[in-house]
Amino acid sequence: MAQPPEEWGLTLVRPTAYEYASSTIAPTGNRRALLRWYIQKREGYPVARLKICAASGCEEFALPGQSHCEQHEAERQNKLKVRRAKAQTSEAAIAARVLYADPRWKAARIAYLRQHPLCVDCGELGVIEPATDVDHIIPHKGDRKLFWDRSNWQSLCHSCHSRKTAREVFHG
Template sequence: MLKSLKPCGEPCCSNLTRESYCEQHMRTKPAYDQYRESATKRGYNSKWRQARLGYLSKHPFCVSCMMEGRRVPATVVDHIKPHKGDKKLFWDSGNWQPLCAPCHSRKTAKEDGGFKRLRTDHFLSL
């Protein structure tokens, strides 16, 4: 059975695909994105989604935006210290913070060395 069509995972791309990215953007993704496990295999499953919703209901605003005096709804539960597969660190709610999507993207890009750059430490765990 064929997967249903969905939008490409590349921001602002309107192409439809059965994979994470359309053919055009699959070729431009760094090797890290092409070879890492799915979100579910990395722990972002139904248990995580339930924990995430509970956390966001108790912490509804982005901590980064709040520090700038803005009340922006949080949509992401961020791991302050990247867990890199460590389940204990993954589930440590003291290592979580609420962020809006733009702040989370900026934080992740900074940790990864910039947008579309390759993090070599990810290859060590493959």
């Protein structure tokens, strides 16, 4: 059984069948929930701080505030870093950087935001949020004609634009 870090000052012992059966409030069927409940009962330690790593088959405790142990969190961060680097080095990303650096784009973007000052996505939800980004509805992927097609533009707030862009880049 995995042990919590020494600085937490806890030692885990498997509860006996009697201890399982002696409580009417102990969770049943979920090993993780039962372990957390048992530790809280025995040590008076907050349950939220003792999560088991979300990686399949891992029995280590997750880092505080994280869902993975130290090893699996490092692996997750490395995978994310590789994915982000790959997205930035594609031909489309390089072509897009050139287009977005054009002074004509910067002027056209400001003019479009003046004409369309509210986020389209938030507006569909009934929320009034100022737009900060001009989004291409159909990703242009470096195509100049699609890039400059104003019927392909929409105003979005930064969080809506980030969510849409991440979905397009990482999920096709």
